[in-house]
Amino acid sequence: MLRFILHRIFMLGPVLFGVTLVSFSLLHLVPGDPAEILAGQEATKEDVDRIRVEYGLDKPLAVQYVRFLVNAAQGDLGISIQSRHPVRELLFQRLIFTLQLSLASILVASAIGLLAGIVSSTRQYSVFDNASMLGALFGISMPIFWLGLLLILVFAVKLQWLPSGGTGGLRYLILPAIALGSASAAVIARMTRASMLEVTRQDYIRTARATGYRESVVIFRHALKNAMIPVVTVFGLEFGTMLGGAVLTETVFALPGIGRLLVEGIFMRDYPVVQGAMMAVATTFVLVNLLTDVAYAFFDPRIRYE
Amino acid sequence: MAVQVAETLRERQERVAAGGELADLWRRLRRNRAAIVGVVIVVVFVLLAVLAPALVPFSPIHGDLNDRLQPPSVTHWLGTDELGRDLLSRILFGARISLEIQLVSVVLALIVGVALGSVGGYLGGYVDNVIMRCMDVLLAFPTIFLALAIIAALGTGLYNLMLAAGIASVPQFARIVRASILSLKEREFVEAARALGGGSNRIMFRHLLPNCLAPIIVQSTLRMATVLLTASGLSFLGLGVQPPTPEWGAMLSNARSYLIVAPHVATIPGLAIMVVVVGFNLFGDGLRDTLDPRLRQ
Numbered sequence: 001m002l003r004f005i006l007h008r009i010f011m012l013g014p015v016l017f018g019v020t021l022v023s024f025s026l027l028h029l030v031p032g033d034p035a036e037i038l039a040g041q042e043a044t045k046e047d048v049d050r051i052r053v054e055y056g057l058d059k060p061l062a063v064q065y066v067r068f069l070v071n072a073a074q075g076d077l078g079i080s081i082q083s084r085h086p087v088r089e090l091l092f093q094r095l096i097f098t099l100q101l102s103l104a105s106i107l108v109a110s111a112i113g114l115l116a117g118i119v120s121s122t123r124q125y126s127v128f129d130n131a132s133m134l135g136a137l138f139g140i141s142m143p144i145f146w147l148g149l150l151l152i153l154v155f156a157v158k159l160q161w162l163p164s165g166g167t168g169g170l171r172y173l174i175l176p177a178i179a180l181g182s183a184s185a186a187v188i189a190r191m192t193r194a195s196m197l198e199v200t201r202q203d204y205i206r207t208a209r210a211t212g213y214r215e216s217v218v219i220f221r222h223a224l225k226n227a228m229i230p231v232v233t234v235f236g237l238e239f240g241t242m243l244g245g246a247v248l249t250e251t252v253f254a255l256p257g258i259g260r261l262l263v264e265g266i267f268m269r270d271y272p273v274v275q276g277a278m279m280a281v282a283t284t285f286v287l288v289n290l291l292t293d294v295a296y297a298f299f300d301p302r303i304r305y306e
Numbered sequence: 307m308a309v310q311v312a313e314t315l316r317e318r319q320e321r322v323a324a325g326g327e328l329a330d331l332w333r334r335l336r337r338n339r340a341a342i343v344g345v346v347i348v349v350v351f352v353l354l355a356v357l358a359p360a361l362v363p364f365s366p367i368h369g370d371l372n373d374r375l376q377p378p379s380v381t382h383w384l385g386t387d388e389l390g391r392d393l394l395s396r397i398l399f400g401a402r403i404s405l406e407i408q409l410v411s412v413v414l415a416l417i418v419g420v421a422l423g424s425v426g427g428y429l430g431g432y433v434d435n436v437i438m439r440c441m442d443v444l445l446a447f448p449t450i451f452l453a454l455a456i457i458a459a460l461g462t463g464l465y466n467l468m469l470a471a472g473i474a475s476v477p478q479f480a481r482i483v484r485a486s487i488l489s490l491k492e493r494e495f496v497e498a499a500r501a502l503g504g505g506s507n508r509i510m511f512r513h514l515l516p517n518c519l520a521p522i523i524v525q526s527t528l529r530m531a532t533v534l535l536t537a538s539g540l541s542f543l544g545l546g547v548q549p550p551t552p553e554w555g556a557m558l559s560n561a562r563s564y565l566i567v568a569p570h571v572a573t574i575p576g577l578a579i580m581v582v583v584v585g586f587n588l589f590g591d592g593l594r595d596t597l598d599p600r601l602r603q
Contacts, residue, residue, distance in 0.1 A: 014439045014442075014443075015439070015442050015443055015446050018439065018440065018442070018443030018446070019443060019446050019447075021443075022443060022444075022447070022455070023455075026455055026458060026459050029459035029460070030458075030459050137584060137587065137588070138580065138584065140587065141531070141580050141583040141584040141587055142576075142580050142583075143535055143538060143539065143542075143555070143558075143576055143579050143580065143583075144539070145539060145542045145555075145558060145576075146558060146572075146575075146576030146579065146580070149558070149561075149562065149565060149572050149576070150572075150573070150576070152565065153565055153566075153569055153572075157565070157566055240448045241448065241449075243448045243451070244448030244449055244450040244451055245450070247450055247451070247454070247539075247543070248450070248539050248542065248543070251542075251543060252562075262451070262454060263454070263543050263545070265458075266454060266457065266458045266545060267544070267545075271458070274455070274458050278447065278451060278455055281447070281448065281451055282446045282447050282451070285446060285447070285448060286446050
């Protein structure tokens, strides 16, 4: 198992290297002088020249990239052009909200998705099965931002049960978590149903039933454990989808997360913030995928030995 | 194995004799009711997009401020928006814009993805490793973040949106084509083509890629749905199509401020996006079930 984990960590190296390269390239793909962009619109020629020397922008690109890499490894992601605060500080402040939202969304998605998938598989072709798969289809097809607006209209405006946005406790996370988690719940429900149907057709399940176990024991003690193996990989992929969807959800519900920071950075042409946010999100996603791979290997020993 | 091949060939000849590959495909697709619903939705969407200039009752760009935020009526079937523009006209022209974005993005992703995937899968070794690691790097970014990064570098607007959505879809095509090429390149028919003196180009274009068409078609159909969600999401954030061009995501963004007084302005564009995405998903799922050789047997 340790060898498997070390191998996976080793394989991350090229991917993380590529992530830093893409983030670094961003500033240099923008039309114009990177020094003028970093100095801001109101900077004088002296400011621009000073920024050019300070940031090493007069050096060759390869040297600039190595300096960027070394700084990033030490946690120095530059200074925000707009706020003049270290990008690292801004990211830490905002990442917490995005992680809270993503975690809440994963919980919502897991609860709804797993339950719907399990019940659908045990009642295949029933009204519940057809309804839940239809619901799953609409769940993956519905734009997150539209669902968010509809939830605000119904629960915040008409019924006044929940707040329409902002921060301040668990109540403020409910509607955003439902909006963000619904698409993932649909994917998890479909995956769980397919996996459970495959597992419950195996001989050992037939044996368990023949032995006289209650159906609930057969499903939850024997079938579910093996059916969860492919579903675990979906959790990792869906976390990435949620990080992306968080951009839209944070905008709809006015949450101060990293997605909104990125969008604000793009509008303000605050490229250090954009670079930092891109690296933070990609690195988080890569690490979550690593954890998913490890969890998959933990549940399925065959993977470790391949 | 030889017996299986002979039966498959005979079956195939009978099918082709009965009316061609496409007719056989349609016959099998027709049995899937959900796929037919998807086909109908997609066909209606494409027809409305193509015929929009002939169908719209009012200008999608200019409106009458005296008719702002009107609910659906006999004059304005879907009501009016915050600038008094007819919502039905904007939805129809929005369909045109959406279809344009989907087609350009998916074709771009297809061309680049198929090229990378086939080169990597066929050549293998170092070339395959480099290409797949590049795809892994692109996949390390959530799709909308990657599209946002491209928009950040290139700026907003319709063409940059198409480019961003297209580039973000390249890894999926590359992986699928690579997997198909890997499974096909060691088959006997490829070996036979090589023995007959076929060069790499001939083998790739005459033998390998035509046999990869099924997964490419399925992926293209499903990506049309994903691209629509990505593009409308970017426009919702204000980083895609710019006003006054009618794009469904941008229309939703403008409608946020009027959610309470005129909910129809927010409901209808979102419903349009959802229906079209459902259509492409049902169609894509149906194509996948129809074209899967295991299910065919």
